[in-house]
Amino acid sequence: MSIRLRANGSFTKVGAIATILLILFAIPVAADVAVQNFMAAEVVTVDACFTKTPGADATSVTGFFSFDDTTTVTDDGVDLLQETSTIRAFAGDRLLYSEAVDFNNACGNDLTLTFLSTDDPAGGLALEPATGGIWDDVNVSFYLADPAGVVVPGLPGTWVEMMNVSGGVVTTPGSVVIADGTTSTMAVVVDTDDAVTIGATGTLRWIAAADHG
């Protein structure tokens, strides 16, 4: 069986059917694959435009509040900065840090900042210990300076409460808009029960999410 059986080279019935089937297969495929949409994403690394830097409480006073911006946490082989603060809490006292960390916006547009309580990529829990421990005796509130905020007794200016740990429960009630080219300072207020176990430690982990939408 061949497409052209006859000596004069004309198509037989079988040859015609085979050729028509070939056309019906090949031409639509050719017409369909004639166009392909290849999308590409080019990743360009630049310096971060939204940064956290130590405030005056970390730079001018030692032993109370520290800020380390070199600690990293590994996610799928990539080391991500995990800025880490150490906050000293006094048993039986309320301690206020009014200039703990500066959040700097140099992104070219305003940023809306929220705090999200979450585990870190390496498996560190959002709240350690998850229940009990130090959190039975310590409440912590984090504020960001905002002209549209409210007065917090003991802190200068006006503030928006971004995150609170009270009775071992974490809430993230607020958000702040940081205008382009400006800085918003984070304040921390720590209330510690007088019966707290001296030397007890706890850890909070969260994300400072900046959205320009």
Place this chain on the structure above:
Amino acid sequence: MTAISSNTSESPRSTPSKFQDEINYDELVISAAKAALLVLGVKVLSVLVLAQFFEAPIRFELWRGILPHFAFSTTPETFASIVTWSTIAMASAALVLAAATVARTTDRDRQRLWGRLIAGVVVLETLALQVFRQPQGGPSVQWQWSWLVVVTGVAGIILLAVPLWTERNETIRSAQIKADAEANTGEQS
């Protein structure tokens, strides 16, 4: 070998009335190939024109080093527009070809009609492939316009199918009349 020719054919190679092995099918194959290549050509050309219209950067590439195709660096929406409207252009070409074939009443070779009907089938197949092939980043066709391809393609097929069907009925009727006449002649003698 018996040479059977059509009384409506202008082509000496074409034999439309019966598909038996002595029949020469060149006209059918050539007509189908021309029709399919025509709609494919319209598709490619319209893709180039639409890419220019949408200002979509276009490259010529070889898939796996063999199969030539165009590649766009554009949004899924623009890509879907180019695919959809080029297929509509393809369907329109098939419809125009069908209308032109039917309009030329002196050129109604039965194999040629069948061959050109292939264009409409190719268009519908192409649309089906585009619908079922889902590229990354979004749909490959614009659903709100794809019905135009179906309507135009089917219209082209119907335009060619009608004379094919009509001629077939006329042939059957003529054969019946001839058989009846022969039967009557036999009875009279």
